[in-house]
Amino acid sequence: MSAPQALLRGRVISAHGRHYIVEFEDGSLRQCYPRGKKAGAAAVGDHVNVRPEGRDEGTLDSVETRRNLLYRSDDMRSKQFAANVDQLLIVVAVEPTFSEDLLGRALAGAWSADIEPVIVLNKSDLAAGLPAARQKLATLAGLGVPVIELSAHDTNGVRAALADRLTGKTNLLLGQSGMGKSTLLNALSPEAGAATREHSQALDTGRHTTTSTRLYHLPAPGGDLIDSPGFQAFGLQHLSSKEVEHGFPEFAAPAEQCRFYNCTHRHEPGCGVLAALAAGRIDPARHALYARILDDNAAGMRY
Ligand SMILES: Nc1nc2c(ncn2[C@@H]2O[C@H](COP(=O)(O)OP(=O)(O)OP(=O)(O)O)[C@@H](O)[C@H]2O)c(=O)[nH]1
Ligand SMILES: [Mg+2]
Ligand SMILES: [Zn+2]
Incomplete structure (x- = not known):
């Protein structure tokens, strides 16, 4: 019988129920499963210790203390968005209409977890609806929340507006479905773009909707960007x-x-x-x- 292998430290880059993909310092990936209940609640962005099993699997031994965890909780369920987040990019768009209630809740969730929020107003190319969308954001802009207007279809414009802001940080894209989170990710990282298709589902409309949260590395000047499925509720019942x-x-x-x-x-x-x-x-x-x-x-x- 061989001795158990030493623990490896890595970061969770995707989570599907109790099945995680963990990335290690050398860039290798392993599919990991929690051992016992203690390690059962890792989130994307968590730093974890893994006992390797075979070539590309492992068991999750422990989750390191988090700097923060963004999550929502409603009557029936709670959902962890991501851990160790430096900056939250809340994506809204000129179309479809976004909910000011959900936007305000996401901001409250970020501030209460000490995460810096930024609002991205996407689809600025849909010029007819732009003034009304700006108007809906005026109060929040007045509170000092940066509002970045862009069109995710304009790759150069997206990079000019966001690349420096994302450098050296773990950034989370959050927003309702159809706002353009995955399109933004694709503009910032064409490589990630190919991978997002695996994490999406085709809808009747021909659109793709993201079905799981995943962390991607951005090309130089760097930074990490987490794409997430659109949310339709944002309960904050875990907050006092x-x-x-x-x-x-x-x-x-x-x-x-x-x-x-x-x-x-x-x-x-x-x-x-x-x-x-x-x-x-x-x-x-x-x-x-x-x-x-x-x-x-x-x-x-x-x-
Ligand atoms: N006109 C216009 N359409 C855009 C823009 N950005 C994204 N879209 C379109 O909006 C639709 C939704 O974009 P996605 O990137 O899939 O939206 P998402 O926020 O990732 O949606 P979920 O994964 O369901 O949460 C797609 O048809 C995009 O082509 C933009 O800047 N302008
Ligand atoms: Mg998406
Ligand atoms: Zn009072």
Whole structure:
């Protein structure tokens, strides 16, 4: 009987249920399965230790402590998007219409996990709808979130707008289906483009939709980019009320004026946030979203 092989450190580049593809420092890949429950919840982007089995398989021995984990959780299920993310690229488009509710939730998820968010407004070539899309993003731009307008079909334009921003970072593409996440990835990395087809499913419309999350390496100047399937819900039930509040950075300064230290900024007297809302310094739609997330979470706790 031969001695067990030493552990190898790698990074999860794709996850399908409890089956992971892990990449190692020499660029080799192994299909890995968790051993026992302890290693059962790795996410794309996780650094893991793997015991090699044969030529191209392995068992996941442990998941290293994460810097952050972006995830969503609704009543029935929760989903890990990715771990150890430096920058979140939330992709919206001129068409099809995007949901401001989902966008606000994704931003709150990023801020509460201390991940830097950027909004990419794609399909700027569809000029007729561009002013309306810009208008929908005006409040968020006013909060200081970078909004990058581009057309994923214009490869040179995409590289000029994004390549430097992505360098040296792990970047996650997130957004509703059809916004152009995979098209953007293809513009930044033609090699990744070929691979994305394997992770997609053809729809009746002739479109392809991404079915699994995967990390790709970008050509020079470099960086990693994670493509993910479009989301249709973005519950934040794993967040405490204080963490939800952290997802609304414009509340921070006015909240210092609240009379009660545990103010929820919804109906308390002497609330600095409600005062700022009444004075027009906080956007009503943002406050309504904050209240909706807290209501969802309170309802979720009753199940
Ligand atoms: N006009 C125009 N169409 C675009 C642009 N970018 C992407 N599209 C089209 O939008 C459709 C959806 O693009 P995808 O890249 O598959 O969108 P996705 O966000 O990856 O969608 P899911 O994988 O389902 O989440 C495709 O038909 C693209 O050709 C753009 O800049 N302009
Ligand atoms: Mg896609
Ligand atoms: Zn308050």
